Amino acid sequence: xxxxxxxxxxxxxxxxxxxxxxxxxxxxxxxxxxxxxxxxxxxxxxxxxxxxxxxxxxxxxxxxxxxxxxxxxxxxxxxxxxxxxxxxxxxxxxxxxxxxxxxxxxxxxxxxxxxxxxxxxxxxxxxxxxxxxxxxxxxxxxxxxxxxxxxxxxxxxxxxxxxxxxxxxxxxxxxxxxxxxxxxxxxxxxxxxxxxxxxxxxxxxxxxxxxxxxxxxxxxxxxxxxxxxxxxxxxxxxxxxxxxxxxxxxxxxxxxxxxxxxxxxxxxxxxxxxxxxxxxxxxxxxxxxxxxxxxxxxxxxxxxxxxxxxxxxxxxxxxxxxxxxxxxxxxxxxxxxxxxxxxx
Amino acid sequence: xxxxxxxxxxxxxxxxxxxxxxxxxxxxxxxxxxxxxxxxxxxxxxxxxxxxxxxxxxxxxxxxxxxxxxxxxxxxxxxxxxxxxx
Numbered sequence: 001x002x003x004x005x006x007x008x009x010x011x012x013x014x015x016x017x018x019x020x021x022x023x024x025x026x027x028x029x030x031x032x033x034x035x036x037x038x039x040x041x042x043x044x045x046x047x048x049x050x051x052x053x054x055x056x057x058x059x060x061x062x063x064x065x066x067x068x069x070x071x072x073x074x075x076x077x078x079x080x081x082x083x084x085x086x087x088x089x090x091x092x093x094x095x096x097x098x099x100x101x102x103x104x105x106x107x108x109x110x111x112x113x114x115x116x117x118x119x120x121x122x123x124x125x126x127x128x129x130x131x132x133x134x135x136x137x138x139x140x141x142x143x144x145x146x147x148x149x150x151x152x153x154x155x156x157x158x159x160x161x162x163x164x165x166x167x168x169x170x171x172x173x174x175x176x177x178x179x180x181x182x183x184x185x186x187x188x189x190x191x192x193x194x195x196x197x198x199x200x201x202x203x204x205x206x207x208x209x210x211x212x213x214x215x216x217x218x219x220x221x222x223x224x225x226x227x228x229x230x231x232x233x234x235x236x237x238x239x240x241x242x243x244x245x246x247x248x249x250x251x252x253x254x255x256x257x258x259x260x261x262x263x264x265x266x267x268x269x270x271x272x273x274x275x276x277x278x279x280x281x282x283x284x285x286x287x288x289x290x291x292x293x294x295x296x297x298x299x300x301x302x303x304x305x306x307x308x309x310x311x312x313x314x315x316x317x318x319x320x321x322x323x324x325x326x327x328x329x330x331x332x333x334x335x336x337x338x339x340x341x342x343x344x
Numbered sequence: 345x346x347x348x349x350x351x352x353x354x355x356x357x358x359x360x361x362x363x364x365x366x367x368x369x370x371x372x373x374x375x376x377x378x379x380x381x382x383x384x385x386x387x388x389x390x391x392x393x394x395x396x397x398x399x400x401x402x403x404x405x406x407x408x409x410x411x412x413x414x415x416x417x418x419x420x421x422x423x424x425x426x427x428x429x430x
Contacts, residue, residue, distance in 0.1 A: 036388040038404050041395055173404065174385055271381065321408035 003213070004028040004065035006096065007072030008047075012111065012164075012202055014039045014171040016069060019206035021045065030061045030072075039171060052092035058099035066106045067213045070096055073111065073147055078264040079139040079278035089143050093150055101156040109212050110151040111205075113144040114163045114198060114290060115283060117223060124228070124291035127163075127221050137286045138257075140279040152221070160218050162209055165225035165290060166283070168309050169202035170316035178313065178322075179273075179280065184235055185242040185323055191276045192247065193256035194232040196287035198225040201309040204301060211299040219298050225290040226303035241310070253285040348421070355417050358397060362390045372414040380413075394420055400427060 003020060007013045008029030020027045021043065029040050029047045040047055050061035052072060062068055074089035100108050118129040135141040151159050166177035175182050177199075183190040205224050212218045232250045239246045251259065260281035263274035295301040317323040346354070352372070360367045363380045376382040382390065391407040394400070394416065400423040410416055 034389055034393070036385070036392040036404075038388070038392050038395055038402055038407060041392075042401060042403055173388060272383070319405045319408070 001025075001067065002028065002065045003067045003069070004030055004048075004062050005069045005071065006030045006050075006052075006061075007070070007111075008045075009035045009037050009040055010071060011169075011172045011174065011176060012071050012167060012205060014043075015169065015202040015206040016071065016209055017043060017045055019203070019210050023210065027069075028061070028065060030058075032072075036173065052095055055095045055099060058095055059102050062099050062103035062105060065103060068096075068100050068105050068108045069111070069209055069213065070108055070151075071111045072096075074143070076139065076143070078268055078274070079261075080264055080268060082139040082142070085139055086143055086146060089147050090150060093147050097151070097154050097156075105157050107158040107160065107213060108151075108154070109209050110148070110159055110161050111209070112148040112151070112161050112163050112221075113140075114165045114223060114225065114288075115141045115144045116148045116163055117288060117290065119286075119288045124289040125223075126291045127219065127223055127294055129288075135286070138278055138282040140282055141286065148221075160212050161221040162205070162212060163221065163223045164205045165198035165200045165223075165228075167202045167205055168199055168313050170312055171202065172313070172317075173320070173322070175322060177280075178317075179277070180231075180235065181238060181310075181313075182317070182322055183275075184238055184244060184247060187244045189245070189248050190235075191256070191259055192231060192235065192250055193253050193281060193284050194230060194250035195253075195284040196228050196289050197231045197234065197284060198228040198287070198290045199306060199309070200224050200226045201304045201312070203312070204303050208295055208299055208301045211301065215299065219294055222295050222299065223290055223292045224295050224301070224303075225292040226309070227306065228287075228289045231284050231287075256281045256285065346424075351420060351424070352417055354397070355394065355420055356413065358393055359390060359413065359416070362386055362393070370413060372412070372417065374413045375411055376413070376416070377411070390416070391419070398424060400424065 003025055005016055005027045008017055009031045017027055029045050030050050031037055031047055033049050033051055048061040050057035074092050076085040117125045118131045120129045131145055134145045168178055172178050180190050208224050235247045260276045260278040263276055264278055267274040318325055356367045356370045359370055374380055376387045395402040402423055
């Protein structure tokens with residue numbers, strides 16, 4: 001059995017490669033021409049270079065693979081050019097699907113997002129809650145929904161879709177969903193709205209993806225979420241965990257979205273990072289409570305508690321410098337915060 | 345055997361592929377972030393390119409403390425020595 005991983009060098013990719021290697025597999029790791037492959041090199045896994053804009057390279061990279069994990073969906077750095085980002089995301093996904101079909105792939109596991117899960121009245125949302133058209137929130141939701149629709153429309157081979165919540169854990173070198181956490185732990189006061197946020201350990205996502213790939217009759221689309229909490233209460237608990245000042249009160253939704261737009265425009269000019277990205281603002285403002293029962297029952301996924309995820313993230317982040325080292329004499333063990341968070 | 349000057353030139357050439365600065369304008373004392381405009385993702389990509397070019401087993405943890413061109417050269421030299429001794 002040959003397995004190819006698109007996006008193997010990324011945050012989820014490295015965790016997935018570890019999960020596959022732990023099962024005795026030697027996945028073919030497809031990487032972009034210019035990306036950080038230090039973690040993959042240390043794992044001595046085979047690497048193939050392919051650009052999502054080059055169909056011939058993709059076809060070559062997937063040739064002979066029966067299973068493909070696609071973790072390399074277009075991820076715009078900002079939301080300032082929605083039409084261009086949508087066009088790019090859909091074009092690149094078409095290239096991947098066509099390459100997989102040409103290569104004779106049997107099953108493709110596509111990593112989408114919980115941004116595609118619609119709200120449900122009076123209960124947590126499940127896989128049955130779908131948007132009938134692109135959610136009218138912002139680029140990130142629209143892009144993820146359109147890409148997921150395209151993947152699910154594929155008929156030349158089987159496609160299964162995973163919708164992971166905000167992923168936390170080791171190997172988040174780009175500081176993606178952990179941006180608010182890292183800012184807070186560094187003693188900054190990150191501006192934020194309030195709303196539901198769902199989290200999941202990247203290692204649990206990896207385990208679930210492997211099961212999706214190997215199950216005889218996997219669910220077509222599955223939510224991967226360890227729990228849902230209110231963001232502001234979570235940040236208050238994290239401030240206690242990291243012994244830093246509590247965050248300022250949350251911004252009203254409209255103000256947070258306006259700030260995110262202004263920050264992205266500023267960051268684009270200054271060449272640095274927005275203090276609040278539009279994607280994160282939308283995910284929080286429009287966040288829904290999630291029910292991940294299907295992942296537990298159909299795939300047997302056991303989601304780690306938040307404290308365990310944070311301990312693993314902290315240990316890794318302090319080694320690589322994403323978080324500062326512990327102050328001398330500080331207790332090694334953080335106070336638990338899971339009592340403040342409700343699992344769904 | 346590569347001389348220290350060869351290694352300097354090779355690494356400065358790699359840096360010039362990552363940032364829009366000509367090799368002759370890059371100095372050993374330049375800071376990757378403040379002087380050459382690299383963000384953390386960019387500097388990791390540089391060290392990854394370096395690891396691939398020189399076939400070195402540099403870890404993400406090793407790369408974390410790199411701040412300057414001289415740090416980058418010193419890291420490469422250390423890993424090359426370790427590789428030669430292995």
